[in-house]
Amino acid sequence: MNGPLGIGSGRGLPLPEIEVSSFQLWITFQTGLREIWAHKFRSVLTMLGIILGVSSLVAMSALVAGMEKGAKEALIAIGGLEKVRVEAQDLPVEQRYLSDQAVGITMNDVLALKQSAPLVTRISPEMRLPATFSANGKRFRPWNCVGVWPVALEMNEHVVEYGRMFNELDDEMARSVCVIGTDTRDELWGSPEKTGEEINPVGQIVFINHLPFTIIGMFQRYESESDHKARELAKAQPASQKNGAVARNRGWGGRGRGGGAFAFKNRTVYLPLNTVWMKFRSGATFAALTAGGSTAPAGATGDPRLSSLELKISSVDLLPESLQQIRNVLMSTHKGIEDFTFRTQEDWAEQIKTFVHNARLSGGLIAGISLLVGGIGIMNIMLASISERVREIGIRKSVGAATGDIFVQIIVESVVIAILGGIAGMFTSFGLIQMISSFSPTDNAPIVTVLALSIAFGFSVLVGVLAGIFPAIKAAKLNPIQALRYE
Amino acid sequence: MSLVELRNVSKIYRLGDEEIRALDDITLDIEAGEFISIIGPSGSGKSTLMHILGCLDSPSKGTIQLDGVMIHNASARELAAIRNRKIGFVFQFFNLLPKLTVMQNVELPMIYSGIPAKQRRERSMASLEAVGMANRAKHRPSQLSGGQQQRAAIARALVNNPRIVFADEPTGNLDSHTGEAILQLFRKLSNEGRTIVLVTHDPEIAAVTPRRIEIRDGKIAVKLDLALAGLDKRPPVQSQVSLAP
Numbered sequence: 227m228n229g230p231l232g233i234g235s236g237r238g239l240p241l242p243e244i245e246v247s248s249f250q251l252w253i254t255f256q257t258g259l260r261e262i263w264a265h266k267f268r269s270v271l272t273m274l275g276i277i278l279g280v281s282s283l284v285a286m287s288a289l290v291a292g293m294e295k296g297a298k299e300a301l302i303a304i305g306g307l308e309k310v311r312v313e314a315q316d317l318p319v320e321q322r323y324l325s326d327q328a329v330g331i332t333m334n335d336v337l338a339l340k341q342s343a344p345l346v347t348r349i350s351p352e353m354r355l356p357a358t359f360s361a362n363g364k365r366f367r368p369w370n371c372v373g374v375w376p377v378a379l380e381m382n383e384h385v386v387e388y389g390r391m392f393n394e395l396d397d398e399m400a401r402s403v404c405v406i407g408t409d410t411r412d413e414l415w416g417s418p419e420k421t422g423e424e425i426n427p428v429g430q431i432v433f434i435n436h437l438p439f440t441i442i443g444m445f446q447r448y449e450s451e452s453d454h455k456a457r458e459l460a461k462a463q464p465a466s467q468k469n470g471a472v473a474r475n476r477g478w479g480g481r482g483r484g485g486g487a488f489a490f491k492n493r494t495v496y497l498p499l500n501t502v503w504m505k506f507r508s509g510a511t512f513a514a515l516t517a518g519g520s521t522a523p524a525g526a527t528g529d530p531r532l533s534s535l536e537l538k539i540s541s542v543d544l545l546p547e548s549l550q551q552i553r554n555v556l557m558s559t560h561k562g563i564e565d566f567t568f569r570t571q572e573d574w575a576e577q578i579k580t581f582v583h584n585a586r587l588s589g590g591l592i593a594g595i596s597l598l599v600g601g602i603g604i605m606n607i608m609l610a611s612i613s614e615r616v617r618e619i620g621i622r623k624s625v626g627a628a629t630g631d632i633f634v635q636i637i638v639e640s641v642v643i644a645i646l647g648g649i650a651g652m653f654t655s656f657g658l659i660q661m662i663s664s665f666s667p668t669d670n671a672p673i674v675t676v677l678a679l680s681i682a683f684g685f686s687v688l689v690g691v692l693a694g695i696f697p698a699i700k701a702a703k704l705n706p707i708q709a710l711r712y713e
Numbered sequence: 714m715s716l717v718e719l720r721n722v723s724k725i726y727r728l729g730d731e732e733i734r735a736l737d738d739i740t741l742d743i744e745a746g747e748f749i750s751i752i753g754p755s756g757s758g759k760s761t762l763m764h765i766l767g768c769l770d771s772p773s774k775g776t777i778q779l780d781g782v783m784i785h786n787a788s789a790r791e792l793a794a795i796r797n798r799k800i801g802f803v804f805q806f807f808n809l810l811p812k813l814t815v816m817q818n819v820e821l822p823m824i825y826s827g828i829p830a831k832q833r834r835e836r837s838m839a840s841l842e843a844v845g846m847a848n849r850a851k852h853r854p855s856q857l858s859g860g861q862q863q864r865a866a867i868a869r870a871l872v873n874n875p876r877i878v879f880a881d882e883p884t885g886n887l888d889s890h891t892g893e894a895i896l897q898l899f900r901k902l903s904n905e906g907r908t909i910v911l912v913t914h915d916p917e918i919a920a921v922t923p924r925r926i927e928i929r930d931g932k933i934a935v936k937l938d939l940a941l942a943g944l945d946k947r948p949p950v951q952s953q954v955s956l957a958p
Contacts, residue, residue, distance in 0.1 A: 253824055264812060621808045624769065625822040625869065626797020628790050706769050710808065 250631075251638070258639035261611070262646070272607045273647035275600025276686050280651025282596055283682040285658040286589030288672035290582055292452075296670030297578040299450050300487035305382050307542045307571050310549065312535040312556070315567040328565040330531035338559045339537070345548040346537045350374055350381040353502045354533035357495070359410060361432040366413040368406075369493040371434070372533070373502025381536050384491070389428035389443030396442075397498035400505070404434065405443035409492040419460075437505055439497070448491040452671040503530070545572060593682075600647065601689040608640050608697035619701055620709025629702045636698035637691060644690025648683045655682075714781065716876060716908055717743040717766060722775030722785075724761050724931075735761040736772070737931035743910065745876070748903035750911040750919035753928035760881065762928060763912045767800050767879045768792040780876045797825050801870030805882040807862040809854040815841070815865045816850040822873045840872040841865070844898060860891035867898060877908045884918060896921050 262269040301307070312335075317325050336351050353373040359366045378384070379391045392403050411417075411427045418424045430441050449457070508528040539548040549568055556566055612619065619632055627635075659672045724736040735758045743749060753759040764770040765777065768784060771792075777785045780799055784792065801822075802808075809818045819837035828836070841847045844864040854862050863883060870878050880899065884892030900921060903909050911922055919925045927934045 250824065250827060260812065617808070618810055621810060622821070622825075623793065624767075624796065624802050624804075624808070626793055626825040626873075628793035628825070630790070631793075631825055707764050710804070 251634070254631075254635050254638045255642065257635060258642040261639055262643060265611075268607060269643060269646075272603050272643055273600075273650060275596065275603040276644050276647025276689065277600075277651040277654050279593055279597030279600045279689075280648050280682040280686050281655035281658045283590070283593035283685065284652060284655035284674060284678050285662060285672070286593055287586070287678035287681075288655070288659050288674045289662065290585045290589065291673040291675060291678070292670035293585070294578065294582045295673060296450050296452070297581075301571060301574060301578070303383060303448060303491060304487050304571070305536075305538075307545075307575055308539050309381070309571055310537045310539060310545075310552070311569040312537065312552070312566050313569055314531070314533070315565060317563060317565055321563055324563050327561065328563045329560060331535055331566060332530050332532060332559075335532075335535065335556055335559050338555050339535075339552065342555045343548075343551045345539055345544055345551050347540050348377060348381060348538035350378045350536040350538075351499060351532045352378070352534045352536060353499055353507065355435075355497065355502050355506055357434050359414065359432050359434055359495070360436075361414045361430060364414050366410060368410050368495045369490060371495040371497070373497045373499040375499055378496060378536070381538060382491070382494075384494075384496075385446045386443045387446040388426045389441070391443055392496070392498050397500045400498060400500040400503075402437065402439045402501060402505070403442045403498065404432065404439045405445065405496045406432075406441055407445050407492045407494045408447040409489075410495055411444060434495075434497070435506065445491070445494070448488045450488060450670065453488070455671075503528075542572075545570065597685055597689050600644075600686075601693040604640050604643055604690060604693035605697060607643075608636060608694060609700070611639070612636060612697055612701040615701075616704060616709050616712040619704050620706050620712065623704070623706035624710060632704075633698045633702040636701045637694040640694025640697070641687060641690035644686045644693070645683075648686030651686065652679055652683060655679075714778075715742040716745040716747075716780055717741070718776075718778040719766075720776045722765065722772045722777060724758075724765060724770070725773040734931050736765070739775070739931075739933055741926065741933065743877070743908065745908055746903075746906050747924060748899070748909050748911075748922045749924045749926065750913060750922040751926050751928060752913055752916060752919040753934075754914055757928045758931040759912055759914075759928045761931075763879055763881060763910070766877075766910065767802060768795045793825075797822055798873060799876040801873070801875040801878040803863070803866050803870050803878065803880040803883045805885040807854070807859070807866045807886070809862055809865055809869075811854055813853075814850065815846065815852050815854065815857070815868075818854070818865060819850075819869045819872050821869060826873060837868070837872055840868040843871065843902075844868045858891070859887050860894060863887065863891075863895050864898065867895075867902075871902070871907075877910065878902070879910045879912065881912045882914070883911070885913075892918075 312331060314330055317328060331351075333351065336349055339346055339349055351374070355371045355373060357367065357371040359368065359371075372378075375397060376391055376393050379386070384391075386405065389405070391405055392401070396403055406427065408417075410432075411425060412420075414432065415421075415425045415427055415430075427441050427444055431438050432441055433439070507530070537552065539545065549570075552568070557564070560566065619627075622632065622635075656674070659674070663672065719739055719741040722736055722739045722741075723734060726733045726735060737758075739762065751759045751762060761770065765772050766779075768779070768787075769792075771787075772785050775785065776783060779795065782795070784795060787795065796802075809815070810821070813821070816834075816837055819840055820833045823833045823836065838847060838850065841850055844867050846861060846864045846868055849857060849861060849865070854865065857865065863886075867878075867883075870880075883899070884895050887895060896918065899909055899911065909922075911919065913919055
């Protein structure tokens with residue numbers, strides 16, 4: 227009979243094939259965890275590098291994603307990429323001597339473009355009016371008081387909430403009507419936050435540069451999604467009126483460019499173009515009334531110049547061709563004098579892109595350096611760990627661990643540290659984002675994406691593998707005889 | 714065919730221009746079931762011989778056959794597999810992993826041979842019982858006496874049911890009383906049919922084995938056969954246990 231262990235039955239054992247099976251990997255993983263647990267403080271310090279790297283990567287991408295979203299929202303709010311503005315400009319140096327011949331942008335251009343520029347689908351002339359509004363015993367100067375055609379409503383993505391936009395008839399008859407943005411209402415009659423109720427100003431009389439106008443419509447309030455949420459939140463907590471005020475300040479404080487776009491729209495007032503021309507610019511009216519103000523007409527003969535044209539083109543892809551077409555038409559109406567310039571949103575879109583790219587690059591660089599430092603930390607600790615464990619490696623080899631087993635063991639330990647650091651880093655990133663937001667609040671809430679989280683996590687695993695390779699090779703190559711003798 | 718067949722094995726180290734022959738043309742057979750000691754003063758080459766026999770090292774010249782497999786030119790990976798399945802080591806300093814329990818230490822060789830957890834537990838328990846250490850399975854090595862640690866190490870050496878066990882000065886770090894008990898354990902294992910190679914510098918310890926080989930300057934100096942030893946009149950161990958393939 228065999229011994230208690232079945233001695234003697236092992237003859238003919240085939241030369242075994244050693245392979246790293248999944249269960250062996252699991253045991254190795256447990257060994258790694260035990261090793262990390264045995265050196266808690268050291269392991270946490272080592273992980274700190276990875277934690278910082280991962281959290282800064284996630285936080286950076288969240289902040290950039292938030293800003294990008296805000297900027298794109300604002301871009302859409304001002305009319306999208308298809309919008310082209312034609313503005314007056316000083317003559318180029320070589321044409322300076324012709325400056326008395328420059329006609330400026332006029333209705334003539336509008337008609338010419340309508341007829342001869344088929345790539346332009348919509349034209350909205352603007353005549354800006356420096357204006358002071360007074361009503362309800364208060365005065366207010368909106369940023370953007372312009373005479374326009376009714377088409378400006380669609381052009382600039384405005385939405386009328388109360389009343390109506392003026393129509394072609396109002397324009398033709400030069401009626402004294404206006405459509406205001408919410409800021410004008412807020413300043414003259416009080417905002418919903420202050421008065422506690424939404425005031426509908428439609429039907430009220432407001433004096434624009436001392437002339438009475440009837441308010442026939444008011445736009446909705448424009449704001450970024452995050453501002454909107456903040457305001458809804460403030461509304462839901464009536465006790466914290468202060469919070470509401472803060473959220474509102476952000477609305478037109480215009481810290482970012484995106485905030486500016488919304489604030490600009492809220493401070494817009496539209497008057498019929500003809501009304502502005504007839505009542506303020508033609509030179510025939512009320513010189514006495516306006517003489518004291520800053521809005522004195524340019525002269526007795528009037529000033530027919532428009533301040534700008536807003537054009538919508540058929541497609542962004544045709545932007546260069548469209549600009550060329552517009553330019554050709556305008557060069558002809560302006561007798562070859564280049565007193566105008568184009569403003570496209572493409573510059574802005576390009577700027578957004580560049581900004582996002584740069585922010586990603588610099589943020590990624592910082593995060594990458596942190597991860598690199600974290601990786602060096604791991605490598606360092608793994609090297610220290612294997613020189614402490616030379617004897618252990620010798621013992622493991624003497625009982626049959628192959629070179630590959632030792633290699634895998636060290637790599638797994640290194641990766642486990644990195645993974646734990648990566649997971650901790652993902653949680654830390656939320657805290658980091660909160661901290662950064664409290665230091666420098668932006669209009670745009672940071673957006674943590676799953677992609678950013680998984681990329682950061684993937685990088686931490688990669689760093690763990692890379693940092694483990696050298697120590698693992700070193701450990702695997704140890705001579706078992708010398709390792710066993712090692713004191 | 715013998716369990717181990719060494720033919721003209723040499724191990725040569727080079728120190729600069731000098732050539733050091735740690736082993737010089739050794740030819741040796743070890744039969745299955747033998748209890749044999751290799752003795753010699755330090756520096757004689759006995760450790761080198763054990764390392765080569767134990768697949769921890771490869772010879773410079775000569776051929777080695779272990780259990781029918783030629784191992785003198787095996788790859789490191791194959792040597793590791795042979796160490797794992799066919800060889801057990803018992804060391805002077807026990808060489809248990811201090812962070813693991815006795816049980817986990819004994820399981821270690823089976824982890825590298827890919828044996829499932831349930832079987833690992835059963836077999837390590839059986840192995841610990843065989844050395845009288847079953848009640849210490851959950852202890853850490855640091856909680857055990859030297860003799861108990863050496864018993865745990867022996868259990869680890871036996872757990873994968875090796876063809877041959879090498880014991881390198883197994884009593885060197887124990888007091889004489891405990892050392893005697895460990896030698897007694899080896900004798901018991903030998904009686905159960907194990908092939909055991911005892912490496913020592915102490916002729917008194919070597920005296921417990923029926924066969925002794927003395928190594929001096931890398932050569933086999935004296936080759937004692939059973940009759941010459943005259944210590945054990947019992948018939949050869951092979952006859953007691955069925956070792957037939």
